[in-house]
Amino acid sequence: MRIDIVTLFPELCDSFLSASILGRARAKNLFEAHCHQIRDYTTNKQKQTDDYPYGGGCGMVLYAQPIADCLRAVQQQCADQGRRKPHVVFLTAAGQPYNEETAKRLAEYDALTLVCGHYEGIDQRVIDAFGDEEISIGDYVLTGGELASLVVADSVLRLQPGVLAEEKGYQDESYWDGLLEYPQYTRPEVWEGRPVPPVLLTGDHQKIDAWRGQQSRTRTRLRRPDLYEQWCDTHPLTPGSWKRNERAALVRTEDQLNAAARVYSESWQQSHQEVCTPEFLAEHTPEAMRQRLDADREAGWAFYLHSTARTPDAIVGVCHKTGEIGRLYVAPAAQNKGIGAKLLEFARKKLPEHPHPTLTVLNTNTRALAFYRRMGWRPTGVEAVYGSDKEAGSAVYCQELKLRYEAQ
Structure with a gap:
């Protein structure tokens, strides 16, 4: 997979993609990442990227032109590699809410481009011209789209083959199957008077799986009742057939x-x-x-x-x-x-x-x-x-x- 981030702070984004699990995967060429400086595509001497909004109001709005030219350059680079036209996502406060299902969907693209907004936003015309969708990572406002783009990049890239040690590494985690993850424990067995739940020490994997499932359901119901109801509705249970020794x-x-x-x-x-x-x-x-x-x-x-x-x-x-x-x-x-x-x-x-x-x-x-x-x-x-x-x-x-x- 190729992922491109269009931003005013490419060094920030690039350093994140070069660290920890993603950094090791990137070094192994398990994915390709490029961070593009919007200012490099401006046409004015001052390298200005924004201006006052039409209609008045506070703040500044990013120009359409440098973002458009940057996206055209990314499209050409993908074409030169024999890739399809990249899927373009604008990170905006007005976008659709982001979740694990969206991450799974975006992970299927061969090329994904994330555009970071700043100030009061981006000229809507470039979003209309190039954007395939707008995404918001939550109901709050950030000073820029860099953090949002890195959240999307991290959640998408970790789903790429080989990035995590094993597929189970993400399939057992929160949201993958619609539930929050169960609590985790490690050594020591007793920490400051707090013991590990006894069932985890039994070695009985059937009992452990049952306990973890119960914990996941309890957590989800209490913390995210919306997810809990969705999970129940999308995981119907069909009774098995009666055995000969049952009556x-x-x-x-x-x-x-x-x-x-x-x-x-x-x-x-x-x-x-x-x-x-x-x-x-x-x-x-x-x-x-x-x-x-x-x-x-x-x-x-x-x-x-x-x-x-x-x-x-x-x-x-x-x-x-x-x-x-x-x-x-x-x-x-x-x-x-x-x-x-x-x-x-x-x-x-x-x-x-x-x-x-x-x-x-x-x-x-x-x-x-x-x-x-x-x-x-x-x-x-x-x-x-x-x-x-x-x-x-x-x-x-x-x-x-x-x-x-x-x-x-």
């Missing part, structure tokens, strides 16, 4: 009810441990959950117990009166095996008279929220609010969200 049976007998209560208790305590006090969690014993199941059945709910190799490991409930699905819990030992997705789809199909069934989930349960959204469920409102000042046993403020099935 879901309607709960009828005492043994089935007790087994369902055990799964319910164990999974409920796990999913609520961050929002409830230890004392309150301890109250949710299998016996207590059996009472809840009995009360729900009297109110019209039907429950199904999922088993794998005859071992009960998940439950789900449906209410034909209201079109609700609830009590979807998978035993901790059986999680991350696709059972929840299969059981949710199973329950939904048990309610053919309700094309848009509903369910509820705590907003703090980011794993469940991502799961439901990927299965086609969307929030419709707040069912209840919990907090230490509202209900005994609640350790933090949280909301119980109502979700509705919207997928076709």
Whole structure:
């Protein structure tokens, strides 16, 4: 790839492209970079590049002519190399917001030219004549486009083959798959009394990947809810096929009810441990959950117990009166095996008279929220609010969200 930067400060840009990872890649000819001084293309003796804006106002505006002549020179250089006409990007405050998807798209060009604005901007006529697009790196104003151009250059060039040691170096990072990256740790194992999360020391890569995925979802939901919702919407989850040793049976007998209560208790305590006090969690014993199941059945709910190799490991409930699905819990030992997705789809199909069934989930349960959204469920409102000042046993403020099935 060839990248050109049209700027009033080529030394600044060139020094950045010659340092660190990009500098080493540039020395290996993994990409070609050129920084062009706009003043070299002026036609006046003073090497003036700007003037007062027509219509009045403060500040100065960059001339169209020197930028245009510089771009023509870059085009000719690319043609002499047998390259296609470069894709020209103007870095302006009025440009489209920049993100990783844009970086991926720009990384596909054989030649990319970045034009740095300055002062009050660039004469619009040269942008209209040469620009393929305008980009802004954020909702704030810089004194010049150099920093913006280097941000774009860095994010694009690091995607070029060989620039990073391995492709996984950028595919696991923030924004690549729509989520923020999980937290990272290195030696020592304990720093100033702060230990590394134990799961990272287990050597169990399946558990580590699950932990990292959860951390990424939590970070994204809390810090960038817009990205979180987009990720869920663009990563639909399709239930896998049922295995021969799997079955879901309607709960009828005492043994089935007790087994369902055990799964319910164990999974409920796990999913609520961050929002409830230890004392309150301890109250949710299998016996207590059996009472809840009995009360729900009297109110019209039907429950199904999922088993794998005859071992009960998940439950789900449906209410034909209201079109609700609830009590979807998978035993901790059986999680991350696709059972929840299969059981949710199973329950939904048990309610053919309700094309848009509903369910509820705590907003703090980011794993469940991502799961439901990927299965086609969307929030419709707040069912209840919990907090230490509202209900005994609640350790933090949280909301119980109502979700509705919207997928076709």
